[in-house]
Amino acid sequence: MAVDEKASGKDATAEPGRDFIRDIVKTDLDSGRIKGVVTRFPPEPNGYLHIGHAKSICLNFGIAEEFGGRCHLRFDDTNPVKEEQEYIDAIQRDVRWLGFDWGTNLFYASDYFERLYGWAEDLIRAGLAYVDDQNPEEMRVNRGTLTEPGKNSPFRDRSVEENLDLFRRMRAGEFPNGARVLRAKIDMASGNINLRDPVMYRILHAHHPRTGTEWKIYPSYDYAHGQSDAIEHITHSVCTLEFEDHRPLYDWFIAKLSVPSQPHQYEFARLNLTYTVLSKRVLTKLVQDKHVSGWDDPRMPTLAGLRRRGVPAAALRDFVKRIGVAKANSVVDVGMFEFSIREVLNKTAQRRMAVLKPLKVVIENYPEGQSEELEAVNHPDDPAAGTRKIAFGRELYIEQDDFMENPPKKFFRLSPGMEVRLRYAYFITCKEVVKDAAGNVVELRCTYDPATKGGNAPDGRKVKATIHWVSAKESIPAEVRIYNPLFSKPDPTGGEGFEKDLNPNSLEILSDARLEPAMIADVTFERLLEDQKPVQFERLGYFCLDKDSTPGKLVINRTVGLRDTFAKDVAKG
DSSP states (O other): OOOOHHHHOOOTTSOTTOOHHHHHHHHHHHHTSOSSOEEEEOOOSSSOOBHHHHHHHHHHHHHHHHTTOEEEEEEOOOOTTTOOHHHHHHHHHHHHHHTOOOTTOEEEGGGGHHHHHHHHHHHHHTTOEEEEOOOHHHHHHHTOOSSSOOOOOTTTTOOHHHHHHHHHHHHHTOSOTTSOEEEEOSOTTOSSGGGSSOEEEEEOOOOBTTTBTSOSEEEOHHHHHHHHHHHTTOSEEEEEGGGGGGHHHHHHHHHHSOOSOOOEEEEEOOOOBTTOOOOHHHHHHHHHTTSSSSTTOTTSOBHHHHHHHTOOHHHHHHHHHHHOOOSSOOOBOHHHHHHHHHHHHHHHOOEEOEESSEEEEEETTSOTTOEEEEEEESOTTOGGGOEEEEEEESEEEEEGGGBOSSOOTTOOSBOBTOEEEETTSOEEEEEEEEEOTTSOEEEEEEEEEGGGTTTOOTTOOOOSOEEOOEETTTOEEEEEEEEOOSBSSSSOOOSTTGGGGBOTTSEEEEEEEEEOGGGGOSSOHHHHHHHOOOEEETTTEEEEEOTTOBTTBEEEEEEEESOOHHHHHHHHO
């Protein structure tokens, strides 16, 4: 498809490298409204970060860096039922991997629980908050709709003294879960449903990863978030568009409380990708129901999954820069993300040869027991990357797809009587096809021209195809995992029923692949697994070692294929 504003998500009015958020920050600095920039990335530790979070991370940390400020990493840990230390650790690991560091500015909303509680009591004393005994269903019904106002709770006019007493007893743990809530007293007839007496505190008897069982009540996100921003003197609280309707509530709390600063909230369009679901609820279900192997399954859009698949952090940063920051939601073609991956890996990944679906080739006129070393470049555009030696002998493997017994007219690879070039090696010609009892091709008998060493014929004759290969004797076995989109539709269901859109062919395992030994040469296995640097398998794509590998069994993940339809679409306009 042609790239336009809808596809790319870019703001057409923005200068390269600029966006409306950065313009606001610059204006605030130039006008003297703020003396310095303080942003924050505030994840809830109830799951792993995904590619959508990468956009927010790059924006918040990027703005702080560009304007000489600082960016906080703050965990909004207000729901202990869904939060785990595993997620806290994973989030920190992912932010660092993406290339950002918060320094000493690591915070938790739970650090502020006592102050938040005190401010809640202040609202009660001011007649701006009350304890409500309605059950969740009653509250839902009385909240009203988009076209009908809500109804006041029968408990809305409790006295300050009664509200303080009940709220303190809620904190003390006297009541069971769901028995009571603390609500802000705003306006049940407001056109903005978020202002219809929103819940500030719920009773929750649960173990918190950091505070244990000290607290029996927990603040809502809407209440805790803005006040945490104020405590940290955040100047620009940057959120995605779904929080736009929450901004009046954010401002209401800031205005009514004696907080130490006056942060402002700004909204930008979240990232949406074709063939991808970024709902944390769906991602959690994928893991819990074992549709994937875990949060770091390479098919997952999580940063952990992308890292395991071999996607470089630089590619994510490049992708985020390309799509820009806009005010309107849009859907970005996943091809644009793959384009960024290829752009980075094409420059950085060393080249190797591998055969994913081996077909044996015997070169009949090559002496038995003899072998030789040929020279291959590690990167065609980087002479500093040097060269490597590859073994050549009588028996080789080529790709099954590079041979056809009865080829169509424009098939220029190997077939009976056809001559092709072996990459870095010689011209060979297929003389005989060997089949098994079922009629399957299992071996090719070929001859080679010794005068064409290095892939050139002294008589000037040309061949129409160059194919890759590996030595049968020297190559090493591996399992290769080919990852395809997890969902089969470009616009998969992001809620209930998402299972029907899952792609049954999202993972293909090739168990008999063969790799040239340079794939694991010169470094220890442990170091190789730790570095996880992708390489380009010539003519096939980019691949990296998977953590499931052992010294006796390599497992290789395909990061992305070589095919680049997105770039062609860009060229067509």
